[in-house]
Amino acid sequence: MKYDYDIVIVGAGMAGATLAAMLTPLDLKVLLTDVEAPVPFTGGDTGVRVSALGRASARILDAAGAWSSIVAARAAPYRAMKVWDSGSSGELSFDAADAALTELGWIVENQLVQHALLERTAQSRTVRTAWRTDIEAAEFADDAVLVKTGGRVVRCALLVGADGANSQVRELAGIGAHAKGYGQRAVVAVVTTALPHQDTAWQRFLDGGPVALLPLPNGRCSLVWSLPDADAARVLVLDEAAFCAELSAAIEHRLGPVTAAGPRAAFPLSRMHADEYVAPRCALIGDAAHVVHPLAGQGANLGLLDAAALAESLQDAVRAGATPGAWHALRRYARWRRAHNAVMQEMLDAFHRVFMSTNPLLRSLRGAGLNAVNRLGPVKTQMVRYATGEQGDLPAAARPRAGFR
Numbered sequence: 001m002k003y004d005y006d007i008v009i010v011g012a013g014m015a016g017a018t019l020a021a022m023l024t025p026l027d028l029k030v031l032l033t034d035v036e037a038p039v040p041f042t043g044g045d046t047g048v049r050v051s052a053l054g055r056a057s058a059r060i061l062d063a064a065g066a067w068s069s070i071v072a073a074r075a076a077p078y079r080a081m082k083v084w085d086s087g088s089s090g091e092l093s094f095d096a097a098d099a100a101l102t103e104l105g106w107i108v109e110n111q112l113v114q115h116a117l118l119e120r121t122a123q124s125r126t127v128r129t130a131w132r133t134d135i136e137a138a139e140f141a142d143d144a145v146l147v148k149t150g151g152r153v154v155r156c157a158l159l160v161g162a163d164g165a166n167s168q169v170r171e172l173a174g175i176g177a178h179a180k181g182y183g184q185r186a187v188v189a190v191v192t193t194a195l196p197h198q199d200t201a202w203q204r205f206l207d208g209g210p211v212a213l214l215p216l217p218n219g220r221c222s223l224v225w226s227l228p229d230a231d232a233a234r235v236l237v238l239d240e241a242a243f244c245a246e247l248s249a250a251i252e253h254r255l256g257p258v259t260a261a262g263p264r265a266a267f268p269l270s271r272m273h274a275d276e277y278v279a280p281r282c283a284l285i286g287d288a289a290h291v292v293h294p295l296a297g298q299g300a301n302l303g304l305l306d307a308a309a310l311a312e313s314l315q316d317a318v319r320a321g322a323t324p325g326a327w328h329a330l331r332r333y334a335r336w337r338r339a340h341n342a343v344m345q346e347m348l349d350a351f352h353r354v355f356m357s358t359n360p361l362l363r364s365l366r367g368a369g370l371n372a373v374n375r376l377g378p379v380k381t382q383m384v385r386y387a388t389g390e391q392g393d394l395p396a397a398a399r400p401r402a403g404f405r
C-alpha cells in the first residue's frame with residue numbers, strides 16, 4: 001500500500017510534537033499539522049502557561065532530543081513541595097533528598113517545550129509540518145485513512161489526534177467522551193514575592209480551590225490559582241495592588257507579600273475522558289484522550305507518557321514488519337495508557353471533592369490524614385518516586401537510565 005504519509009498527527013502541542021520527534025528514528029513519513037502557527041520562543045518575558053514536568057517527562061523529552069535545549073534556555077528545578085490546608089491544621093511536605101533525588105521536577109514554559117520539540121522535528125528529513133491547517137474530513141478504511149486537509153486529500157496509515165479536549169479527530173473517528181466542568185477557572189500569572197521561593201512548589205488548599213506558587217528561574221513564581229468562575233472573573237480585573245494583596249493572603253504570606261504581578265489570564269477547568277483511545281487506523285493522545293484537574297500538575301506529564309507509549313508501540317510494530325496503523329499496536333497502547341489515566345483522573349477528582357468540602361468532620365479527617373502521611377517517611381518516599389516517574393509501568397523512554405539523572 002502506498003501512502004502519502006505513514007502518520008498524520010493533528011495538533012502540535014507538547015504531546016503531538018513529542019510523538020513526532022520520537023518517531024524520527026523510524027524513518028517514517030510524518031505530517032504534523034495544527035490550526036495555529038507556533039509562536040517562536042525568544043527568551044523574552046516568561047509565559048503564563050507553564051507545566052510542572054516530572055523526571056519521567058524530562059527523560060521522554062531527552063529521548064525526543066529536546067531536553068538539553070530546554071534546560072539551556074530556562075527550566076527551574078523544584079526540589080521540595082509544601083502543601084497545606086486552609087480548613088484544617090493539615091500540612092504535608094516533600095523533599096527530593098528524602099528520596100535520594102536531586103530534584104522532584106522542573107517548571108517549564110509550555111511555549112519553550114513546544115519550540116524545542118519543533119526545532120528537533122525541523123532537523124528531520126521525514127517530518128513535514130503544516131500550520132493554520134484544519135482537518136476537514138477523514139474517511140477510515142481497513143488499510144488507510146483518507147484525510148482531507150488544506151484543500152487536498154492525503155492517504156495515511158494512521159491518524160493521531162493530539163488536538164485537545166475538543167478533538168476534531170476524536171469526533172471524526174466516532175469516539176465518544178464523557179466530560180464535566182468544575183465551575184472553576186485557573187487564574188495564571190507571573191508574580192514577584194518578597195522572599196525567595198527556595199526552589200519549592202507552594203500549594204494551599206482553599207475552600208474555592210487550590211492556589212499554587214511554582215518556582216521560576218529568575219526568582220519569580222508562576223501562579224496557578226483555581227477559583228470559582230465568579231471569583232476568577234473578579235480577581236482578573238483587580239488592580240495590581242489589590243490583586244497582590246489578595247494573593248498574599250490566599251498563600252498565607254508564606255513567601256512574604258506578593259510585590260508585583262504580570263498580566264493575568266484564566267482558563268476553564270474541566271475533566272474529560274474519551275470512551276476509547278483508539279479506533280481502526282486512529283489513536284488519541286494528550287488532552288484529546290483525557291483532561292484532568294490541574295491541582296497536582298499532572299496533565300502535561302500524562303500527555304507525554306501517552307506520546308512515549310504510542311511511539312514505543314508503533315516502533316515495535318514497524319520493526320516487526322507491520323504498518324504504523326496495525327491494530328495490535330494500537331490496542332497495546334490503549335490498554336497501556338487508558339487504565340492508568342483513568343485511575344489518575346479519579347484520584348484527582350477525589351482530592352478535589354475532599355478539599356472542596358466544608359463539612360467540619362471531613363475537614364478534620366483530611367487534616368489528620370495530611371499530618372499522618374507527613375510523619376510516614378517511607379510512605380512519602382514511595383509517593384515521590386511514583387509521582388516523579390522513578391517507578392511504575394513506564395514506556396522505555398521514561399524509565400531511569402544511566403547517564404540521565
